[in-house]
Structure formats: structure tokens, C-alpha cells
Amino acid sequence: MSVKLSRDEYGGAAPAAAPAPPLGPAPYEGPLPTAPQKAFQPGSTPAHLTHRFMVWNSVGIVRGYNDEEDTAVDVEFHDTAVHHAMHLSNALAHTMADLSPEAVLLACRGTDELASKLQCLHFSSWDTNKEWMVDLPPGEDVRALCLGRRWAAVATSKLMLRLFSIGGVQREVFSLPGNVVAMATHGEQLLIVYHRAPGFDGDQALGVQLLQVCVGGQQLVRGEPLPLSPQSHLTWLGFSAEGTPCYVDSDGVVRMLNRSLGNTWTPVCNTRETCKSRSDHYWVVGVHENPQQLRCVPCKGSRYPPTLPRPAVAILPFKLPLCQTSTEKGLMEEQYWRSVLFHNHFSFLSSCGYELSCKLEREFRCVELAELMTQSVVTLAVRYAARSRRMALAQRLSELALEKANQIQGEEEEEEEEPESSAGRRPSGYEVPGRRHRNRRHQEEEEGEEPVEKLREEEEEEEVEEGGEESSKRSAGVNPFAKETGSPGTLPPATSILDNMASGRKSSPLAAAGGKPNRAPVLKPLAPRPRTKTQSTLLTMTSTKKKTTTTSREGSQPEATPLATPLATPLAPPPASPADDAENKRPKTGFQLWLEENRKSIAADQPDLEETEVIKEAMGRFRALAAEERLVSSRPIGRRGALHRL
The missing domain is CATH 2.120.10.30 (TolB, C-terminal domain)
Incomplete structure (x- = not known):
């Protein structure tokens, strides 16, 4: 007996069988190739435009x-x-x-x-x-x-x-x-x-x-x-x-070749940062490094400008994509590296970056910045640190400056050792390898010798304050660079670069007359400004009067034994240089001749005046004289009598 199951007993048809899986490969889910860009002419618009x-x-x-x-x-x-x-x-x-x-x-x-x-x-x-x-x-x-x-x-x-x-x-x-x-x-x-x-x-x-x-x-x-x-x-x-x-x-994004960093490409500007809308673009037509400008045509709502009327050219500045450029530190760093990229960073280093680091008391960062400087700029940095009472920083910078000076000296000695015979066999267009870089380095050092404004102002103030003391020492035959043993705040002479600084940039005539120039590393500070003729006259007369007074006072007293200093000889003063001898042999000016004749009368009229006040009073009286009287007083006594006889 067979049993028949109706459709209604199960509430529907029998379940269908599952479909067979496809026999083909699985779909690809990796990266897809990009259509290659077509060739184009820089500075052109698409060819389909009429x-x-x-x-x-x-x-x-x-x-x-x-x-x-x-x-x-x-x-x-x-x-x-x-x-x-x-x-x-x-x-x-x-x-x-x-x-x-x-x-x-x-x-x-x-x-x-x-x-x-x-x-x-x-x-x-x-x-x-x-x-x-x-x-x-x-x-x-x-x-x-x-x-x-x-x-x-x-x-x-x-x-x-x-x-x-x-x-x-x-x-x-x-x-x-x-x-x-x-x-x-x-x-x-x-x-x-x-x-x-x-x-x-x-x-x-x-x-x-x-x-x-x-x-x-x-x-x-x-x-x-x-x-x-x-x-x-x-x-x-x-x-x-x-x-x-x-x-x-x-x-x-505008990128430029950085030849100093292994021919890498550095982004120098982003035109999208200055666009007001996403549909606006800048159509570039030229780039200039000096001044740092990007010349482009603004296109509102399109990528290409129309031919008529002739579009106006806009100028965009360069800006490196550094972090935190809204802060002063980030802004300084962006300006510095942009100036490095365009080969004018030494003047920026001496004026902005190092000074900012000193203000922020970042001495380690100051040393890092000094490693990027030339030897002459490091010398200025040492002096700036010493003026700021940062002696530890000045000590480290002085060691760095000596290393740079020794490196420069070693390079020059290696170039001198080249045989002269090989130079005679070179063709006329031959250039010694490294000479061009040495000339560039000297040029950069000359550019770096421009001081910081604050440092220059302090130099001028010190010249005014210390001018009288230096001139009196020079006229009395005392070494102006000799240090006093009891001066506070000085470093040992062998450990600080400040003790070895010379006050002038040029060598003396005796050194120039030698056979071979001295190539010892000389760290050059700021050269003091030359004094005017009036200042030199006042200082010379003052120092002469002081010397005469000191000699008369010491006639009845035994000589005092001078203190021994690390730079001055205690037995005898150093011989005067030819420049000092030439200065002493110069003919006296008209004011000096007039002052010698009238000093006693001025002192008799006002006995309470000191020497400097006497000189000031003499200058006032000399200026009040007529032109003929000045002319007569400026002549020697013998020629003056002959003039009166005529």
C-alpha cells in the first residue's frame, strides 16, 4: 500500500537544491592600472580649443x-x-x-x-x-x-x-x-x-x-x-x-631640484592654499628664485585661462611645508631652510636664527645652529654669547670656531703643497679643483661678517666709553691688549677664544714685510670705527698731560714693581710699532699749537678746572677765533714772525 503525501500537508513545495559554485577564477581585488598621461607642451592649453x-x-x-x-x-x-x-x-x-x-x-x-x-x-x-x-x-x-x-x-x-x-x-x-x-x-x-x-x-x-x-x-x-x-x-x-x-x-604643488641634497626634489609652494574655491586653479607660466616668486595666471572656475582678453599674471610667494609655521620658531625655521635652498642663508643666520635661540635659552640649539655657520660668523656668535653672560655657551662656541679655523688652515696648506711644475703644464682654461669652492667660501665669510645690529650698537658704546683709556695706554707705550690680573669675569687665556681676538682686520706692516705670511688661525671680531681728528687730538693731549703729571709725582717716590700679567711683560713695555712712530712724528695741528701757547692762561683764568675741562674750554675759545687768527696760530712761531714782517 503506497502513501501519497499531498502538497497541503507540508504547506508548500519541497526545498530546491543549492546552485553549483562557478568554475571560473575569483574576482580581482588588487590595485588597478592607471591610464598613462598623454604628452603635452609646458605652458600650453589643450589642442581641441579653437x-x-x-x-x-x-x-x-x-x-x-x-x-x-x-x-x-x-x-x-x-x-x-x-x-x-x-x-x-x-x-x-x-x-x-x-x-x-x-x-x-x-x-x-x-x-x-x-x-x-x-x-x-x-x-x-x-x-x-x-x-x-x-x-x-x-x-x-x-x-x-x-x-x-x-x-x-x-x-x-x-x-x-x-x-x-x-x-x-x-x-x-x-x-x-x-x-x-x-x-x-x-x-x-x-x-x-x-x-x-x-x-x-x-x-x-x-x-x-x-x-x-x-x-x-x-x-x-x-x-x-x-x-x-x-x-x-x-x-x-x-x-x-x-x-x-x-x-x-x-x-x-611646485617642486624644485635641490642639487645640494643629492638631486632631490623639494616642494617650495602649494598653489591650492591660496585658491578661494575648489574649482579655482593657478596656471603656472614661470618661476623666479631671486626674488622668490611663482608667476601664474589665476583661473576662476577652470584650469586654463582664456586667450582674449590677455589674462593678468599673479605672483605667489614660496613657502616650505614645515610644521608649526604659525609659531615664531616654525616661521624662523621655514625662512632659514628656504634661504638655504636659495643660497643666501649666511646673512639670515647672523641676524635672526641664532639670536632667537639665545633669547629662548636654548644653548644646545645655538650650538647646532653654529655648526651651520662659517668661521667668521661663529666668532660673532661667541661674542654675542659672552655679552649675554652665557659663558658656557661661549666656551663651546669658541672650541667650534677653533675647529673651523684649523680646518680652513689645513685646506690651504694642502693646496700650497701642490708642485709648481704641474701648474706650468696646465692649459690656460684649467681650474684647480676646490679653488672655486674656496673662493665661494671666502665670499660667504665676507657676507657672514656683517654683525648683528645689537652687537654693533654695543661695540659703538664701548668705543665711546673706552676710547680715552686705550689712547692713553697707546701714548704711554703700554700694551693696550694687556689684561689686569684682578679683572673679574675673565676666562683663562688658553681656554677662551675671546682672549685671542685681535682688534683690527689688517696685519701690521712688520708682518707684511716678512718672507712667508703667517697662516695661524686668526679669529676676527668687529673692527672699531676710526676716530675723528678732534677725538684723537683730545685723547693725545690728555694722555700727554697725564704722563707729565705722573712723571713729576713719581720723582720723589720709589718705582713700584708692576704686576705680572699673562699677556704683558713686567720688565719693560713692548716696543712701539711703526704705525705708532709714524703717528708721533705727524705735524701738530693748528689747535694743538694754539693750545700749547694758551694752556697756562686758561688754567690761570679758571684754576678749578680739570685737564679734560681745560681742553673743552680751549676748544670753545679756538672755535670762537676768526679765520685769520686760526690761520696765524696754525703756523710755527718762526714762520709766524716772517708773516708779520711781510
Whole structure:
């Protein structure tokens, strides 16, 4: 007997079987490749526009028109002294252009019937034929072009780079490692950016080469990766006005080649920080290092500017992306490293960075900053630390200054040991390695010798206060640099650099008359300002009077034994230098002659006056004299009598 189960007993149909799993591979979930960026001309707008900029650079502007009314190319120069504006017909449908002070270079892509053509208008040529044209091989199109100094470079679709002279002579040809993206030139430098590998997740894998195109040229940057912002592409490539390679990506980050840090790329500006809206952009047309400026065209609501009316150029400052630039410390650090990048950091070091660290009582940071200074600037830093009563810091900086001085001395001695015979065999254009760097170092030291303003003010105050004492010591034959044993706050002479500082920058005539100059390290402080003739007269007369008074007083007293000092000889004063002898043999001025005759009368009229007050009173009376009386008093007594007899 069979049992039949109805559909109603189970409340529905029987459950269906599970579907069979697919037999194909699992879906890919990794990074996806990015479409490669197409080649473009720096300073140009897209080719599909009817009115567009074919190039905008530091020389001029090339505009292209492709509409129903006209197909032409207009060339405009920023400086009309280079060449007048030109209007050219565009019958070949040129889409690429470059402009230099010597020529205009145009190129068009090939078709099934016509080959890709390269046309050059050499307007600086001295002959009557100022135009030449070259057809590329079949199947090879121009992708990028640029004009250098007396040469032109063309990158093609066959991964070839062809060089031409400015007159149309074919030169070197070599292969590129990838499809070209953009090219730029400055003088003899050629900068090439190409696709190094496929990019992923929106990134472009670009490489860069920097070549020196000249006789015996060399490769300066050998196919290094070109850093870009995440998920961005290249928008501008070129050189600064001073010849440093730089580029801009689609995120608005401007990067510049840092040759002093192993040819790395340093971001110097971000144009997006100054945009008011996300749809606004800056279209870069030039970069300047001195002054530090980025020249660009603001584009409101678009990426490219219109051709008419001519857009205005805006100037953006450079700013390194350092941390905490809103604070004074961060702002100083950003200014310093930006000045290092643009080779003018020594004056900044001596004026701002070190002074700020001293105010913040960061002595370790002061030593770190001093390691970046030259030897002459470290000497100023030592004196500034001593004036600030930071003797431990001054001691460390003095040791650092001695190390730098010994290093400079060792380099100079090594260069002197080179045999003179090898110098005679050198060609006329030979340059000793390291001499250029030594000259640059001397130039930087001269720039670094500009003192801090506060230090200069303190020097002037000390000169006014100590001028009388120094001149009296000089006239009395006493060493002005001798120290007193009981002076407080002085360091041992062998441990502080302050004890070895000379008051002048030039050597004495005796030292210059020797056979071989002394090359011992001399740490040069600030040179005191020369005194005026009136100050020297007052100080000389004062010191002479003091010496006479001291001699008369000591006639009845036994001589006192002088104290022994580490710098002065106790037995006899040092001999006077030839400069002092020459100063003592100078003829007396008219005021000095008049003062010798009238000193007794002034002292008799006012016996309560001291010597300095007597001199001041004499100066007042001498100024009140008539011009003829001054002339008579300025002559010696013998000549004065002869004058009266005439």
C-alpha cells in the first residue's frame, strides 16, 4: 500500500537544491592600472580649443587660432627689443610650438598622406634664409619639442630624441626609456620626463633625465623617479629664471631640484592654499628664485585661462611645508631652510636664527645652529654669547670656531703643497679643483661678517666709553691688549677664544714685510670705527698731560714693581710699532699749537678746572677765533714772525 503525501500537508513545495559554485577564477581585488598621461607642451592649453595658447614662457606668447574664419599663429614677445610681433599662417595645422630669443619652432602630427613636419623660423639669422623645415620618417610623429641655446630637441612616437642645430643641421639621435610626457630647456640643459612604468590606483610612474647638451655633454640626473602627489599628474615642467629645474602637479604643488641634497626634489609652494574655491586653479607660466616668486595666471572656475582678453599674471610667494609655521620658531625655521635652498642663508643666520635661540635659552640649539655657520660668523656668535653672560655657551662656541679655523688652515696648506711644475703644464682654461669652492667660501665669510645690529650698537658704546683709556695706554707705550690680573669675569687665556681676538682686520706692516705670511688661525671680531681728528687730538693731549703729571709725582717716590700679567711683560713695555712712530712724528695741528701757547692762561683764568675741562674750554675759545687768527696760530712761531714782517 503506497502513501501519497499531498502538497497541503507540508504547506508548500519541497526545498530546491543549492546552485553549483562557478568554475571560473575569483574576482580581482588588487590595485588597478592607471591610464598613462598623454604628452603635452609646458605652458600650453589643450589642442581641441579653437583659440588656445600654444606656449607661454619667459620670452613671449604663441597663440593659435583654428576656426572657420582664420587658421593662424600669432607670436608676441614680452620684450619688443628681441623681435617684433609676427602673424603666421597655419596651413599645416601646427599644434605644438616653442619660443626662444633666437627662433620659433612649430610642429604638426602626421596623417595618412603627409608626414609629421618640423618648421623653424630662425629670425636671429644674419642671412636672408630664415626658415627651414624637416619631414620625419613615415610613421613617426612629433610628441614634444623645445628650443635651447643654438639647438632644438624633438621627442617622437618611436621613443627617439632628435637634436638639431638652430640652423637645421641634424645632430645626435638617441632612444628614450619610455614614452615622453614633456620636455624643457634652459641654456645647455635639457630636462625630459617620460613614463617609467605603468601606474596604479590613479598614480603616474614617471621618470626624469637631466642632460647637458654641449660638446662632451653629460647626464646630470640619470632616470630617477619623478615624485608626484598621490593620484595626480604633471601639469607644468620648466626651469627657473636662474636655471634650476622645477615642475608642478595637478594638486598645485611646485617642486624644485635641490642639487645640494643629492638631486632631490623639494616642494617650495602649494598653489591650492591660496585658491578661494575648489574649482579655482593657478596656471603656472614661470618661476623666479631671486626674488622668490611663482608667476601664474589665476583661473576662476577652470584650469586654463582664456586667450582674449590677455589674462593678468599673479605672483605667489614660496613657502616650505614645515610644521608649526604659525609659531615664531616654525616661521624662523621655514625662512632659514628656504634661504638655504636659495643660497643666501649666511646673512639670515647672523641676524635672526641664532639670536632667537639665545633669547629662548636654548644653548644646545645655538650650538647646532653654529655648526651651520662659517668661521667668521661663529666668532660673532661667541661674542654675542659672552655679552649675554652665557659663558658656557661661549666656551663651546669658541672650541667650534677653533675647529673651523684649523680646518680652513689645513685646506690651504694642502693646496700650497701642490708642485709648481704641474701648474706650468696646465692649459690656460684649467681650474684647480676646490679653488672655486674656496673662493665661494671666502665670499660667504665676507657676507657672514656683517654683525648683528645689537652687537654693533654695543661695540659703538664701548668705543665711546673706552676710547680715552686705550689712547692713553697707546701714548704711554703700554700694551693696550694687556689684561689686569684682578679683572673679574675673565676666562683663562688658553681656554677662551675671546682672549685671542685681535682688534683690527689688517696685519701690521712688520708682518707684511716678512718672507712667508703667517697662516695661524686668526679669529676676527668687529673692527672699531676710526676716530675723528678732534677725538684723537683730545685723547693725545690728555694722555700727554697725564704722563707729565705722573712723571713729576713719581720723582720723589720709589718705582713700584708692576704686576705680572699673562699677556704683558713686567720688565719693560713692548716696543712701539711703526704705525705708532709714524703717528708721533705727524705735524701738530693748528689747535694743538694754539693750545700749547694758551694752556697756562686758561688754567690761570679758571684754576678749578680739570685737564679734560681745560681742553673743552680751549676748544670753545679756538672755535670762537676768526679765520685769520686760526690761520696765524696754525703756523710755527718762526714762520709766524716772517708773516708779520711781510
